[in-house]
Amino acid sequence: MTATPGERIYSRIGELARISDDAEGLTRLYLSPAHKKAAELVAQWMREAGMSVRIDAVGSVIGRREGLTPQAPALLVGSHIDTVSNAGRFDGCLGVVTAIEVVRTIAARKATYPFAIEVIAFGDEEGVRFPSALGGSRAIAGTFDPAILDERDEQGVSRREALAAFGCNPDAIAAEARSPATALGYIEVHIEQGPVLEAEDLPVGIVTAISGATRGFVEVHGETGHAGTVPMGGRRDALAAAAEMILAVEARAKGETDLVATVGRLTLPNPATNTIAGKARFSLDIRAPVDAQRLAAVADIQAAIARIAAEREVRAEVSLSYEAPATPCDARLMQLLTASVEGLGIRARRLPSGAGHDAMAFRGVLPLAMLFVRCKGGISHHPSEHASAADIDVAARVLASFIASYASEFAKST
Numbered sequence: 229m230t231a232t233p234g235e236r237i238y239s240r241i242g243e244l245a246r247i248s249d250d251a252e253g254l255t256r257l258y259l260s261p262a263h264k265k266a267a268e269l270v271a272q273w274m275r276e277a278g279m280s281v282r283i284d285a286v287g288s289v290i291g292r293r294e295g296l297t298p299q300a301p302a303l304l305v306g307s308h309i310d311t312v313s314n315a316g317r318f319d320g321c322l323g324v325v326t327a328i329e330v331v332r333t334i335a336a337r338k339a340t341y342p343f344a345i346e347v348i349a350f351g352d353e354e355g356v357r358f359p360s361a362l363g364g365s366r367a368i369a370g371t372f373d374p375a376i377l378d379e380r381d382e383q384g385v386s387r388r389e390a391l392a393a394f395g396c397n398p399d400a401i402a403a404e405a406r407s408p409a410t411a412l413g414y415i416e417v418h419i420e421q422g423p424v425l426e427a428e429d430l431p432v433g434i435v436t437a438i439s440g441a442t443r444g445f446v447e448v449h450g451e452t453g454h455a456g457t458v459p460m461g462g463r464r465d466a467l468a469a470a471a472e473m474i475l476a477v478e479a480r481a482k483g484e485t486d487l488v489a490t491v492g493r494l495t496l497p498n499p500a501t502n503t504i505a506g507k508a509r510f511s512l513d514i515r516a517p518v519d520a521q522r523l524a525a526v527a528d529i530q531a532a533i534a535r536i537a538a539e540r541e542v543r544a545e546v547s548l549s550y551e552a553p554a555t556p557c558d559a560r561l562m563q564l565l566t567a568s569v570e571g572l573g574i575r576a577r578r579l580p581s582g583a584g585h586d587a588m589a590f591r592g593v594l595p596l597a598m599l600f601v602r603c604k605g606g607i608s609h610h611p612s613e614h615a616s617a618a619d620i621d622v623a624a625r626v627l628a629s630f631i632a633s634y635a636s637e638f639a640k641s642t
């Protein structure tokens with residue numbers, strides 16, 4: 229019995245999952261020995277699929293299948309092979325292995341397109357080892373900040389040193405940058421990492437945008453006091469005020485499509501059962517695929533916090549520490565993906581990505597698109613993360629069809 233592409237991809241994802249920095253579980257950090265081994269295996273699969281392979285200056289594995297002319301610009305198809313600690317096996321690897329399989333089938337058909345195809349296995353997506361992330365995709369996008377070469381991991385090893393040990397030349401990173409003359413666009417297949425596709429019984433979905441995010445902290449200053457002696461009427465309870473504010477954050481996002489707002493941390497300086505909290509601090513994480521939608525929510529949440537603070541006679545300080553714009557996917561590429569999904573008789577569900585991806589690095593640089601694959605229970609960054617071979621097979625067929633229709637559009641436009 230011949231395995232389907234989905235089954236071959238599924239089994240290779242299993243092979244990659246055995247390459248770990250830890251004896252137990254899957255942990256593969258950027259530029260680690262396991263990353264090196266995984267990169268070598270991926271490079272071997274790329275060569276077997278008929279690609280020429282190199283490791284670039286930041287440790288990404290790049291396989292290239294030439295187009296009709298040797299210097300033709302390339303369609304980039306990528307994802308990542310680094311993982312979080314104690315990871316699932318599908319996050320990242322699914323996209324890389326699926327891209328290799330699709331190029332293998334293109335080579336087997338001896339199909340040649342007017343553009344090259346490059347499969348890229350990035351190694352620095354998760355941002356676990358060093359403070360920043362997306363070094364691989366930013367190098368290709370031409371937005372790599374050389375200052376991060378001095379970042380150090382927990383052992384005190386710098387990015388620059390780790391790159392040299394991996395066999396890379398940090399001084400050559402700037403030369404990895406692509407331009408529209410050498411790259412046409414970027415597409416990434418990735419597990420959804422959420423429950424939407426499963427809930428709607430769909431194997432794949434088309435990403436509309438990678439949501440932008442605002443993060444920060446709110447400090448609530450009230451007045452501490454004895455839980456037994458201060459009457460309820462005269463209290464300025466910082467924790468009760470924070471609780472009302474947290475519910476206001478939730479209420480603002482509830483019921484508005486694609487907007488999410490989360491308070492994931494709440495800390496009290498000296499909590500005690502018999503003490504009224506004088507101070508409370510909680511986090512804010514607000515995301516939406518459209519920047520105006522997110523900014524409106526942030527403004528409303530700040531207003532609600534100020535109103536609650538005034539009503540409760542506490543002082544609330546909001547400090548927003550992080551702001552990332554949304555990364556919209558390219559309308560034309562989304563349309564090609566939609567036609568490819570519908571061509572398989574599947575409803576084309578469009579959804580935003582609430583999580584970050586390498587594709588973000590190409591914002592404003594290259595047209596980009598993403599295809600999500602259903603993941604069991606919406607669970608990710610955990611050993612029980614799972615995507616089925618049947619769903620992966622659908623993703624491979626959509627990607628192959630996308631590339632073929634991209635090629636026919638390309639032929640028409642040139």
Ligand SMILES: [Zn+2]
Pocket residue numbers: 308319320353418585
């Ligand atoms: Zn990922």
